[in-house]
Amino acid sequence: MIRAVLFDLDDTLLSLNLAGFIARYVAGASRLLASAARVSAVSLGVPYARSFLALERAGRTDAVTNEKLFNQTFYEATGIPLSDPVIRDLIDCYEREVVPGFSDGIVRARPQRGNREAVEATWSAGLVCGLATNPTFSLACDRARMGWAGLYEEDFAAISTFSNSTRCKPCARYYQEFADRLGVRVEECLMVGNDATRDFARPDCGLRTAYVGHGRPGRAVWHGTICELAGALPDLVARLNERDARR
Structure with a gap:
């Protein structure tokens, strides 16, 4: 029933355009994190891609949330701890205040x-x-x-x-x-x-x-x-x- x-x-x-949304999200988040960690924003594109792909990897046997796996994968690639309270607050603010404005342009x-x-x-x-x-x-x-x-x-x-x-x-x-x-x-x-x-x-x-x-x-x-x-x-x-x- x-x-x-x-x-x-x-x-x-x-x-x-979901691919456009992801690209715009990653570009903005990378600029924020690059400024905080003093690295190149361009260098964070591949780690972001790897972290998203890790979530959808076939044959996963872990018992952690997708968020935790994402953060672990990103940290291993960049040394940037997304779970750190300061970094987390930065991303939270970005997602609350900036991301809602992404509806136009490439996102359509x-x-x-x-x-x-x-x-x-x-x-x-x-x-x-x-x-x-x-x-x-x-x-x-x-x-x-x-x-x-x-x-x-x-x-x-x-x-x-x-x-x-x-x-x-x-x-x-x-x-x-x-x-x-x-x-x-x-x-x-x-x-x-x-x-x-x-x-x-x-x-x-x-x-x-x-x-x-x-x-x-x-x-x-x-x-x-x-x-x-x-x-x-x-x-x-x-x-x-x-x-x-x-x-």
Whole structure:
């Protein structure tokens, strides 16, 4: 029985150039850290890339949060301790005060048409609504992107961040952790996303996915746009629940 709907953020509820956002974020953060550590900002680009890649490395066996692994990887490459209170305050301020202004230019952020209707349809159907964005950024960065989408923290019962997750999509452990946070089983969740790789759990853990991207993946239980999902959600959930009842 479906009890929760998990929404991806980037290119699902929010249209944006994600690569452009990451590039702009890293450029600004690198300038701040370079000034504090008295190193070249250019020299921090590769360590940032390695740290992001470490989070999504296949075969991870560690039990640490994505934030801790990111910080460890970055420190090993640069000697800069991102967890130091002074450095942390610097980055926190950057993410709160500067990053929200990144929506224009190369980032090209704007709400996906129908995103709020889809979120409201979830709550109206008596389902729990979660924001299951790939947890490679802080809550402050998630808040900035939610704001560009015209959505807010209170629209969701839980939001995945690199501070509360130990894996990234499509790892089944990520989805299981998120379902636990919502108080439901992963097989009681419907994932809504646009990425044919990341928004389908691996290995299969019982998660069903409604696909709002291009193409028609055979694993999807529904295909369409996020705008169409609001109207389709009650029938889709009823169909999935009937299928579960017959098992």
